[in-house]
Amino acid sequence: MAMMGMVPALAQSPIAISSQVETGWTSNATDSAAGGEDFYVTHSHDLSLTGRTDKLLLRGSLSVSQTRFATIQFEDDAAVTGAVEAQWALGGDAVLRLGYAVTENWTGDDLAIGALVVPVRSSETQHEYLAEFTLRGTDQQVIVAVTGDWTLPGESMLDGLGLPPLRLSPIVGSVAGKVNWERALMPGLAVLAGMEAWFTLIPQADQLTYVRAPADGGRVSAGLRLADGAWTAEAKGGVDLVWPRDLSAMMRTMPYVAVAASAVPMAGVTLALSGETGVELADPVDGVAGRTAAIDLGATWMLTPEVTLSASLAGQQEWGLFDTSLVRSVRMAALGASYAISERFTYQAMLTWSRHADPDEHYDKTGIALSLRGDF
Numbered sequence: 001m002a003m004m005g006m007v008p009a010l011a012q013s014p015i016a017i018s019s020q021v022e023t024g025w026t027s028n029a030t031d032s033a034a035g036g037e038d039f040y041v042t043h044s045h046d047l048s049l050t051g052r053t054d055k056l057l058l059r060g061s062l063s064v065s066q067t068r069f070a071t072i073q074f075e076d077d078a079a080v081t082g083a084v085e086a087q088w089a090l091g092g093d094a095v096l097r098l099g100y101a102v103t104e105n106w107t108g109d110d111l112a113i114g115a116l117v118v119p120v121r122s123s124e125t126q127h128e129y130l131a132e133f134t135l136r137g138t139d140q141q142v143i144v145a146v147t148g149d150w151t152l153p154g155e156s157m158l159d160g161l162g163l164p165p166l167r168l169s170p171i172v173g174s175v176a177g178k179v180n181w182e183r184a185l186m187p188g189l190a191v192l193a194g195m196e197a198w199f200t201l202i203p204q205a206d207q208l209t210y211v212r213a214p215a216d217g218g219r220v221s222a223g224l225r226l227a228d229g230a231w232t233a234e235a236k237g238g239v240d241l242v243w244p245r246d247l248s249a250m251m252r253t254m255p256y257v258a259v260a261a262s263a264v265p266m267a268g269v270t271l272a273l274s275g276e277t278g279v280e281l282a283d284p285v286d287g288v289a290g291r292t293a294a295i296d297l298g299a300t301w302m303l304t305p306e307v308t309l310s311a312s313l314a315g316q317q318e319w320g321l322f323d324t325s326l327v328r329s330v331r332m333a334a335l336g337a338s339y340a341i342s343e344r345f346t347y348q349a350m351l352t353w354s355r356h357a358d359p360d361e362h363y364d365k366t367g368i369a370l371s372l373r374g375d376f
Contacts, residue, residue, distance in 0.1 A: 016048045017376040024350075024369030029072045030110045033361035034117045039070040057087040074119035074159065075108040085130075093137065099130040111158065112361070118161060122168065123154035140183035149174045149282070150201075170210040172282055173201035182225070190225045192236060200245070200281045215281055215289040217242035221256055231263040240279050242289045242321060252321055254279075254291060268302035279321075285328050285359065286320030293317050310336040331355045346373045 022042045029038035044065035051058045063081040083101035090096055103126040111118040129148035134141060150173040155165035180194040200214040207213060221238030236258045243251040258276040265271065273296070280290035298312040312334045320326035331354065338348040352367045 014050050014052075016050070017046070018374065019043070019045045020371055020373040022369050022371035024367055026365065026367040028363060028365040029069050029075050030117075031075075031356075031363075031365065032110055032112065033363045034110055034112055035363065036072050038072045038075075040067055042067040055089040057085075059083075059085045061085075073108075074110070074121065077108055078106045080104050093135060095134045097130065097132040097134070099128075101128040102126065103128075119159040120156050120168070121159070122156040125152045125154070126150070127152075140181065143180045144178070145180075146175070146177045148176075151282070170206035170212050171203055172212075174282055175199045175201070188227045191222070192225060192234075193222045194236075194238075195220050198279070198281055211287050213288045214245040215242055215284075216245060217279055217281065217289070219256055219279075221258070223258070230265070231261070233259075233261040235259045240277075242279055242281075244288055244322070250322070252289075270300045272296075272298045280318055284320065285318050285326045286323035288323075289321040290318040291321050292319075306340045308338045310334075310338070326359050328358045329356075344375050347371070348373070 020043065023040065025037065025039050027035070027037045029036050029040070042065065044063070046061065046063045048059060048061040061081075061083045063083075064079070066076075066078040068076050081101060081103040083099065085097070085099040087098075088096045105124045105126070107122050107124070109120045109122060111120050127148075127150040130145070131147075132143065132145040134143050150171075152171055153167055153169045156168045157165055176196065176198045178194060178196040180192070182190050182192045184190045196219040198217045200216065202212050202214045217240065219238060219240050221236045223234065223236030225234040226232065236256070238256040240254045240256045241251060242254075243249075254277070256277055260272075260274040262270060262272045275295040276293075278292040278294070280292050284290035294314070294316045296312065296314045299310065301309045303309060312332075314332040315330070317327065317329040332352070333354075334350060334352045336348060336350045338346055340346045348369075348371045350367070350369045350371075352365075352369070354365045356363050356365070
């Protein structure tokens with residue numbers, strides 16, 4: 001959820017503030033085949049307030065971000081997120097966690113009609129809900145969670161066409177439930193098991209207007225986690241089930257695989273690998289459900305306590321589950337360097353590249369960014 005990514009779970013100060021300013025150049029400001037290089041400035045700011053008692057933690061947070069382009073100004077974006085979270089200690093071994101977040105997005109985009117590129121300004125509201133119960137024992141724990149997401153797109157303005165405001169995407173809601181169990185078999189070895197269920201909600205009128213069909217699904221998985229000093233590894237396997245709403249006869253069954261590993265081969269160097277297959281229900285490429293696969297490779301090298309170098313490679317691909325001719329993918333690479341000038345301020349420089357392939361367009365994107373972050 002948005003609220004969980006904004007504030008460190010173990011933040012000690014009752015008030016936490018962070019700000020980041022980034023400026024750079026991109027070869028493709030429109031994120032589309034239309035292209036267009038430009039310079040930009042992005043600034044983001046987070047504020048959180050935390051209160052604690054022996055058994056209760058309350059946290060509220062506010063996040064604001066904005067991106068402005070020098071020339072292609074119809075691509076300017078802004079977002080505001082507010083979140084609240086509560087955690088109750090129900091005895092020494094149980095914790096109940098509840099959360100809610102709302103995000104308002106104002107985005108700039110473009111719509112290609114033949115050789116004509118039409119600027120599009122849109123707004124969107126996202127609601128996120130979380131209820132999570134954790135029970136810990138001497139050598140095991142169980143987590144039961146229910147999450148909900150509701151995306152409410154606003155009307156879009158298509159500049160230059162003389163059309164009234166239009167809503168260009170459907171209202172989409174989703175509810176997911178999961179039960180995860182893990183048990184330590186011995187030091188450095190744990191067994192994992194889990195079950196998940198997913199439900200997609202789309203109003204009937206939007207299904208017809210935007211050619212969308214809601215789908216439901218679930219997952220059963222099991223695996224192992226190993227740790228031995230300078231390395232850790234986790235592997236899970238199982239089965240994913242997906243079917244269009246009220247059409248269980250069209251059920252698709254697919255293998256589920258997830259792996260993650262990290263190692264510290266020498267002081268200051270960390271290598272990481274992760275890969276996972278999955279299911280896309282919120283915005284599938286075929287309008288019903290998509291089969292996904294993702295892999296990430298990363299490395300960091302701490303040259304000194306203040307200077308860190310980083311590199312990463314990543315790839316994501318989605319295949320239409322009910323129309324296998326539809327495929328979209330992203331390939332990404334990044335190089336970075338950061339310099340901590342103090343405990344509160346950090347400079348960072350990034351060089352990024354990505355290749356995007358959608359059913360109706362293909363394009364590359366390169367970027368250079370410099371940023372300054374402060375934490376207070």
